[in-house]
Amino acid sequence: MNFFDRFFLKLFLLAAPGLQKMNVNMDHLKAILVAKLTMDNRRPAAFQQMRASKEKKELNQATLKTMFVSLVMGLFFLMSFAIGNDITTKLTFFFSMFIFMLAATLITDFTSVLIDTRDNLIILPKPVNDATFVTARLIHIAIHINKLLLPMAFPALIALIVLAGPKSIIPFILMVLFATMLSIFLVNAVYILILKITKPSNFQSVISYFQIAFAIVIYGSYQLLPRMMSKMGVETMKVSDLHNISYYPPYWFADACNSISIYSFETRNIYNLVLAIGIPLISIFVVIKYFAPAFTRNLSMITGSTEEIKIKAVSKNESITYKQSWIEKLANTLTSGSTEYMGFLFTWKMMGRSRDFKMKVYPGFGYLIVIIAMMMLQNNSASLADFREMTERAKSMFIVFLYFGSFVVLSAIGQLPYSEKFKAAWIFAITPIDAPGKLLSGALKSIIICFYIPIILLFSLFGIVIIGPTILPNLVLGCFNVLAISSLIAFMTLRKLPFSVSSQDASRNKTTSRNFLTMLVPMILGGIHWLIFDFKWAVVILAVLAVAATMMILDSIKNLSWAKIENFDVNR
Amino acid sequence: MEPIISIRNLYKNYGSKQVLKDISIDIYPGQVIGYIGPNGAGKSTTVKILCGLISDFSGQVTIKGFDIKQNPLAVKSIIGYVPELAELYDVLTPNEFLSLVGALYNLPPEVAAERGKGMLEAFGLAGNMDQRMDTFSKGMKQKVLITSGLLHNPDIIILDEPLAGLDANSVIIVKELISKLADSGKTIFYSSHMMDIVEKVSDRIILINEGTVVADGSFEELKQKQGDSSLEKIFAHLTSTESMGEASGKLMDILGNK
Incomplete structure (x- = not known):
């Protein structure tokens, strides 16, 4: 536990x-909360989960880290104070960002706070009454939210005091509170x-898709928002002039705070004030009355074992007919030998x-x-007509898209x-695999099919429809250059079997120089491709060479x- | 003598599936009950009901005179439960975990600290008291769990596969601990798959299969009744529909070995 x-x-x-x-037992309550907060402090929150760095000693200050990241976000929100020329407009943007970020953060890392099934076996067998247990959970959640909330809102509070004077402190704090209620409702x-x-057992994986989407949105807004804002000339806008703005919750909070x-x-102000206070109160009532009980009912099923595993009835005399799935057929055509075939399928399924x-x-x-969106938004971006005629600009964009995959x-x-589950890799150590390279090449082919082929197919379709079949040699060259690069880098760097190393080691082994190298090679090849783009024969010859190189490297x-595989220790 | 645990006509369903069908057992103070049965027989469901984790069952369960539905807290404070599979908050240290458990059992902090320290020392974990348990081996975690289950000196101790992951020396310690606890009047409810150990530590064996009690008595009584020489054989005899020899023969056939 730390100061906070x-x-x-x-x-x-x-x-x-x-x-x-x-009827809450204060000793029990305190003991549970102390333990829970200590654990939170040692567990990385959503932001850090996205990154690989999980070095043990850092985890001790997980709480401070989370608060620091929230503070950075809070500072980022200050951007909203650059928009518009009245306080309500600025605050509308602030509350939009605030509600979105708070809800998104809570969605992604609430699970660890809310769903700890170990509670069932550790706390529930002890003589703890229900009131205490529920209160402990509620206070834990409240503390968790506060740790995100305060640093997120603090910079804006300071900015507001500077802009509008200390009289706005209390209304602002009140509105942040109501906005938080609305966020909790959204979550x-x-x-x-x-x-x-979905089924409760899929809950965690759906949440992780949310985490992925969240990361993308953050990255996107970080890249795109400033550009879009300068384009739209928002410095002078006034939200209250917009139609339909009164249906937009952040505007209620902003206007209520200001008024x-x-x-x-x-x-108009009274109408907004009523909504800003009324809607959150109603929504929090709905949460307590309807959502929370429904959620608790499902809670135990999320990781619980109560779901029955259906046993398929097998009649005794039924002969076993083996039917290949499409991916098995594909694996069959792309690989040779059972080791490579299994390497392909294993990687496919694990991925x-x-x-x-x-x-x-x-x-x-x-x-x-x-x-891609960013490049499209740039003022000097190429239009479809540019692509048809393959102007210099279109050529550059074409190359960038082609090599980005x-x-x-x-x-x-x-x-x-x-x-x-890296320990399960012992199966590779005890089975008679003559060349582990076969596993790796199977795995690589699997990665290419899964991650590159869809991109290049889509892109080729675009290219052929817009530009026409004359683009084909360039497409082939680009595609096989990427495949050759990927194979070459796999050949040089893959020294470990698929899924055989603890994910905690993932951050330690990556050196920046290698990352730089892997970024550099596609860029260099892309540059060469750009230079020879219009020389048809050079492109064709190089394309043939690229295909041959890919085959050879594979x-x-x-x-x-x-001898080339680094020893892996199964027992670690 | 008054039974310390009394189970009367216990039924429990999960949806349409009936897991426990009319179980009635009386257990007396100082008994060591070996509770055995095949996977899915209803062992852990019974254990969870006794610990107050499941309350939507039908039938009556009284522990030391308290009805478990009416008075779950009183029951919980006289039971010590050691769950299987090392279920604990492993980012905490043993010290932190035991002080949590102590507080939940209403032990004064000094008492909990003192007992926890002493017990972990006896288990050879004195040097690991302030290390996070996420680096512990299965056996070390199990030792902490056993300590946490005994910390409040309960009258009834419910053990679910408590020897999993323990080394041979620790197994001896725990086995002796069980018989000493029983001698001092504690009641032990020992649920396990390890027949040889159940045979040795328990003075009464209850075998359940498909939610009903199929055998109940001391090892000697069961031997006489079934005419088998070991608990393993009695178990197989009572719970399996086809003979084990047949099954292993089939396995050999599939591989083409004669």
């Missing part, structure tokens, strides 16, 4: 007399929705099912889309050795011997 935990704990325990009347609504549309601090109570892997690699796709493939290759990977 102790402070919040003291603050909430001020309510002790009231709680005791509700709960999303949870309930997820539970409605209280300047004592202006026109009909699709391991949450860890998805969390690390899928955001890359999102970043790709953001970067390699980053996704390379990040998947970089992530391939890591898994939470073959060399297959022949990698055990």
Whole structure:
């Protein structure tokens, strides 16, 4: 526990007399909260989960880190004070960002606070009454929210005091409180929705998709918002002039905050004030009355074992017919020999099912889309007509898009050795695999099929429809250059079997120089491609060479011997 | 003598699936009950009901005179529960974890600290008291769990596979601890798959299969009744529909070995 935990704990325990009347055992409550807060402090929150760095000693200050990140976000929100020329407009943007970020953060890291199934076996067998247990959970959640909330709102409070004077302090704090209630409602609504549309056992993986989407949105808004804002000339806008703005919750909070601090109570202000206070109160009532009970009912099923495993009836005399799935057929055509075939299928299935892997690699796709969007938004971006005529500008963009896919493939290759279930890799050590390279080449082919082929197919379709078949040689060259680069980098850097190393090691082994190298090679090849783009024969010849190179490198990977594989210790 | 645990006509369903069907057992102070049965027989459900983790059952369960539905807290404070699979908050240190558990059992902090320290020392974990448990081996975690279950000196101790992951020396310690606890009047409810240990530590064995009690008595009584020489054989005899020899023969056939 650190200063903030102790402070919040003291603050909430001020309510002790009231709680005791509700039959809450204060000793139990305090013991549970102390343990929970200590654990929070040692557990990385959502932001850090996205990154690989999980070095043990850093975790001790997880709370401070989370608060620091929230503070950085709070500073980022200050951007909203550059928008518009009245306080209400500025605050509307602030509350939009605030509600979005708070809700998104809570959605992604609430699970660890809310769902700890170990409670069932550790706390519930002890003589703790329900009131105490529920209160402990509520206070824990409240402290958790406060730790995010205060640093997020603090910079804006200071900015507001500077802009509008100290009279705005109290209305601002009140409105932040109501906005928080609305965020909690949103989070709960999303949870309930997820539970409605999927099985409780899938809950955690749906949440991790949210985390991925969250990372992409953050990255996107960081890249795009400032550009868009300068484009739209928002410095002078006034939100109250906009139609339909009165349906937009952040505007209620902003206007209510402003009208209280300047004592202006026109009909419009009163209407907003009522909404700003009324809607959050109603929504929090809905949460307590309907959402929370429904959620608790499902809680135990999220990781519980109550779900029955259906046993398929097998009649005794039924002969076993083996039917190949499409991916098995594909694996069959692309690989030779059972080791490579299994390497392909194993990697395919692990990539699709391991949450860890998805969390690390899928955001890359999102970043790709953001970067493409960014280039499109630039003033000097190429139009479709440019592409048809292949102007210089269109050529550059074409090359960038074509080679960008390699980053996704390379990040998947970089992530391939890591898994939470790395110990299971003993199967590779005890089975008679003559050349582990076959596993690796199978894995690489799997990565290419999964992460690159969809991109290049989409892109080729675009190219052929817009530009025409004359673009084909360039497409082939680009595609096989990317494949050759990926294979080459896999050949040089893959020294560990797929999913055989603890994911905690993932951050330690990556050196920046290698990262730089992997960024540099596609850029250099892309540059060369750009130079020869219009020389048809050069492109064709190089394309043939690229295809041959890819084949050769893939073959060399297959022949990698055990001597090239770094020892992996199964028992670690 | 008054039974310390009395289970009367206990039924429990999960949805349409009936897990416990009319179980009635009386257990007396100082008994060591070996509670055995195949996977899915209803062992852990019974254990969870006794610990007050499951309350939507039908039938009556009284522990030391307290009805478990009416008075769950009183029951919980006289039971010590050691769950299986090392379920604990492993980012905490043993010290922190035990002080949490002590507080929840209403022990004064000094008492909890003193007992926890002494017990962990006896288990050879004195040097690990302030290390986070996420680096511990299975056996070390199990030792902390056993300590946490005994910390409040409960009258009834419910053990769910308590020897999992322990080394041979620790197994001896725990086995002796069980018989000493029983000698001092504690009641032990020992749920396990390890037949040889159940055979040795328990003075009464209850075998359940598909939610009903199929055998109940001392090892000697069961031996006489079933005419088998070991608990393993009695178990197989009572719970399996086809003979083990047949099953292993089939396995050999599939591999083509004769």
